[in-house]
Amino acid sequence: MRELTFIDAMNEALAEEMERDKNVFIIGEDVDINGGVWKETNGLLERFGHERVIGTPISESAFSGLAAGAAMCGLRPVLEFMYMDFVGVAMDQLCNQIAKLHLMSGGQIKIPITIRMCGTGNGTREGAQHSQSLEAWFAHVPGFKVVMPATAKDAKGLLKSSIRDDSPVIFIENRNIYYDKEPVPEGEFMVPIGEAEIVQTGSDVTVIAVGYARRKVITALKTLDKSIGVELIDPRTVDPLDMNLILHSLAKTGKIMIVHEAHAECGIGAEIVRRIASEGFDYLDCPPIVLGGKNIPTPFSPPLEDFVLISPEEIAKNIVALAGNQIY
């Protein structure tokens, strides 16, 4: 299979969707004349023109609302934040307007908008305001779907599904994997929103790896004794969660661990455990584990940043402990 980077796979998805539907347009900072700071919109201006590839001043509230208003009038915007951290200044437009307009209008108005949270994640020494995974903020607000692709293939397939969805979709991209080449099928394909993937099967322990944590878990698994049967699941969408698949795996293994880059406190892991407590409590042989970042803003200094993030070593240690029932 051919290989593409995460960035190029998304770029291809954008081009295909813009070609297919003239109502799709892109709006955000730096997306036009320079093809985006991550090169995520490279070549699209040349192909689709300034009418459909809209660079903006640094006015996140205004251009988020502009995208929403355009969606209210039948367009399908792809709205882009350069870093997920920058969404703070536009939270009213996202959470009070975009998430609620469909309901407040009595269902008369749809908001088919894809909100790309570019440059998400930690580990690149950019300090506390450029080092967050904020998926739980949006999963908490009713009215959004929240997707977190961790492979180039899923990035392309989920971006296409997001653009075609009639609801607002928060599309979270981890910057650490932007430029790695991975297999991506030729031609058009979609990855459905709300469908998890079993990355590898196993019968001893279920590990749910959210977003970039998938990479860390795979690194951890390479260091482990092959006799531990780990079933690795990437939810790919964190809202709505594919609980059927998660519970099905838990029923088999009886042991579950959830790993994400975001702080463990009030994160997606906590939500998965809540759902298990109410929908699959009897499947549990032992308490579930949630591994995430420490509950502190990310410090700059490399040893400190590494300390607050979850590491493949810790993941490996916890899998061994969970498999051996040594976690009480």
Next chain:
Amino acid sequence: MTIENLYRRMLLIRRFEEKVKQLYQAGEITGAIHLYIGQEAIAVGVCSGLKDSDYVFSTHRGHGHYLAKTSDIAGAMAELMGRRSGCSHGYGGSMHMFNPVKGFMGGNGIVGGGIPLALGAAFAAKYKKTDSISVSFFGDGASNQGTFHECLNLAALKRLPFIAVCENNRYAATTPVTHATIDEDMTKRAAAYGIPALNVDGNDVEKVIEAIITAIKYVRSGKGPFLLDCKTYRIEPHCGIIADIRPEKERAEWQAPEKDPLNCIISRYPEIFNNGKITVLENEINTDIENAVMFARQSLFPDIKEFTEEFKVK
């Protein structure tokens, strides 16, 4: 639109709001109710120049805008009573009336929150190459929000068919405009972003119409946005649950016959508004409003099963 029809529309809003106040005090309408009494000339004047295909984005004080743009009295009243037959099917309420078919794209519970959405409708109109324009109503309070400044800049930059209508009613909730800015002249803010603007007597519907005609002509010709700074006063307190602490003298001044948007039209055109005419109009409006109240009362509340199915409520 004839002078009689302009007056009739303003009278409709005035009597509608008085009815809402009465029903609110009786407990039949609940929640946060922000009355438009005193500002009728702005909604009626601005909307008199708009087509159904033009967009209006309203505020928390939006009943007047809704009636002026849609004439849907029954849908508005039923919405205020939380009924399925309301213009937002009872899901929105006073601050969230919607009627997209008539170009009414919703009120807003967040001060300044609707300005970017209105900008988006202007963008869509240009993108689709229609001749629609988008009007954003907002108050003096919203003019100090970041969205106001961001949107003026972006509207001018992208030359969007966008009209910003400031209704300066002198108070942001209970804070006087003079306590919120050292210069309340919005035309200067517009000038800072390269946008033409006019100061308007917002209590004189004919002055509002003159201004909106100028604005619409400019905006529809593709030149970019326009701003109207309409000076007015709300007669009622900020909302149903907040005490009115404004000076008696100030309130009395703004309610004087020459300032009141309805009375000033009557006294300007005595040949149209003889006593018999006013009585006829009052009776017709009263009947329309009573019919709307009856319609709302007889309407069902939204169905919970339908709600949970449509919105996948878990």
